């Protein structure tokens with residue numbers, strides 16, 4: 609290849625095609641890498657600056673009202689009333705209009721994916737029984753292998769019917785749904801203050817912290833496809849579900865559905881100041 613063509617190839621093509629796959633390395637990610645990243649180094653972030661829609665370099669949408677596998681009641685939209693950048697924050701807001709809940713679920717699928725990284729998300733959560741906000745990750749082979757084979761990492765989940773208790777969990781072929789691989793921590797001012805929800809994911813274990821305080825760690829004694837679907841890229845998801853198998857509050861349910869939401873609730877708002885991803 610002639611030098612000028614080689615330079616153009618390096619500048620234009622390599623950043624989009626290079627995929628780090630070094631088995632001797634303690635970290636990898638597939639969204640462009642200069643091969644000099646050190647543990648603890650910031651490799652990607654969204655600070656949610658600007659106004660309007662989330663950055664399309666990073667985020668795309670899940671849309672619709674199919675219940676999302678959990679009998680959830682909300683309709684996911686990409687409308688600014690449900691998802692927007694405002695005052696340096698990502699705002700996801702579930703809204704009730706004419707009895708119908710709309711909300712948003714955004715994801716970095718096919719845009720930004722990561723393997724063996726630490727994720728820190730600084731967020732303030734919604735209050736209200738029936739809300740179910742989450743910041744989480746799903747294996748990018750989900751379309752091919754399905755769930756739970758792709759693996760799931762729940763960085764933060766909160767159900768408003770049990771206010772002030774933040775949950776983190778892993779879903780794997782060996783334990784999923786009502787998974788045994790879960791931990792929780794009390795965050796009494798979850799809806800009034802920003803806290804840093806953190807997951808440290810290495811090739812050996814996945815640990816969960818709030819404001820730096822470790823409260824759960826998953827480290828199977830034997831790693832195999834059933835216990836450890838965590839050696840491939842994952843994408844990020846941020847959403848507020850309403851009702852659903854876990855979020856629904858039984859005291860407000862009707863017609864035998866998982867639609868238990870405080871009838872006095874009109875809005876539920878989550879704000880995310882940043883999501884930062886670091887090499888491990």
Ligand SMILES: [Ca+2]
Nearest residue numbers: 655696881882
């Ligand atoms: Ca910010």
